[in-house]
Amino acid sequence: MAKLSVGVLRGGPSSEYDTSLRSGAHVLRSLTTDWYQVRDIFIDRDGVWHMRGVPTTPERALHGVDVALNALCGEYGEDGTVQRILEKLSVPYTGSDAFASALAMHKVRAKECAVEAGLRTPQCIVFRVSEDYEKRLLDLFRSFPMPVVVKPVARGSSIGTSVAYGYTDLAESIARAFTHSNQVLIEEYIRGPEATVGVIDGFRGEEYYQTLPVEIVRPQGEMIITPELKGCGLAIGHCPSTFSHGIKQELQDAALCIHRALGARHYSRSDFIVSPRGVYFLETNTLPSLSQEAPLVQALTAAGSSLPELLEHVIVLARRGK
Known part of the structure; x- marks a missing residue:
């Protein structure tokens, strides 16, 4: 019986790049070669796909693959981006579809x-950059009990997340979170x-x-x-x-x-x-x-x-x- 070809996706242009490498490495070790022909598909921090250390296209990397085992973490791999690539190429893949992922x-x-x-769920406010940023920040501090948890809206694994105890903390935490996302979530602790x-x-x-x-x-x-x-x-x-x-x-x-x-x-x-x-x-x-x-x-x-x-x-x- 022919072995099933399984392409393991790992890495990716994500703030969780290192986590994805560890996850993918453990997946590669856990797939038995008795049943599967395992293909290591590495995606670098710039989103370039690689096969055997050589840059390639997603089409070539996935050619002949029966199933893509998605071991990516964070944005690109978990926000619907890679799912749309796999769907366009008609490659079956593990994990949620593009809509549920996003x-x-x-x-x-x-x-x-x-x-x-x-x-x-914790009570929350969504904060966006606007012309009256300083006024909104002061209004938020006056109306929302401290401490609060500050998170980028579109990141996982606590990336860019911090706790603010006062006005200065709050301003710094929101500024940090904005480096990861154009919207910031402020939640009650x-x-x-x-x-x-x-x-x-x-x-x-x-x-x-x-x-x-x-x-x-x-x-x-x-x-x-x-x-x-x-x-x-x-x-x-x-x-x-x-x-x-x-x-x-x-x-x-x-x-x-x-x-x-x-x-x-x-x-x-x-x-x-x-x-x-x-x-x-x-x-x-x-x-x-x-x-x-x-x-x-x-x-x-x-x-x-x-x-x-x-x-x-x-x-x-x-x-x-x-």
Whole structure:
């Protein structure tokens, strides 16, 4: 029997370039060559595609590929851009389609979907550059209780995210966020531990399989999980978590709810805050990291599964056009 040709996309012109390289490397190691002819397709920071170290076009890189396994993270790979390239070339691919990817990446639109689906989300204001920037900034500071979380609207993995405690902090945080996006989201700070839950379509005999929640433990004194903490291994995920059975169920229900509301497919991972006031939705990753230390991989391992099992499953889904 001929082996299935699987092209693994990694890298990309994204602020999560390094995360994508780690994710893609783990995927490449996890695909058994007994079943698959694996093709390493590297995309550099400028968006140039490469095969065997040589620059090429997407058409040539994907020629003869049966399925593209999308291991990209962040913009380009997770915002619908690469999905549109793959759709134009009629190459089946893993992960959500272009529309759902773009919807989930846009934090404001994703929050609107969450609210319509009945989920709690932090109160927020969207800030845009305008002629009366200074006045709007002062009005925001006077009307919105501190501290607040400041985020670029169109970035993932906490890129450009910071906590502001006062006016100077707020101005600096918004300026930093504007370097990543032309819109900035200012959210109320919700106190409580962070949790993340995966949803996988049609996995292990279930229409929607919800992973065990992973509890993300921040170092003492840290208010949010930043890319720097993740990169240094200081944001530690625990699975099984210490949450009560009721909270675990609420987290899993919320993850499934937003997965369906966004129209995500194959798999996703959603992030939450567990507050005394309840579970608050933060964001959904339609292409969560699949690196060895990634929360989704942790959750699979805790349930007796593995990344190879997940990869085999989503490749089948992509081939079937589901």
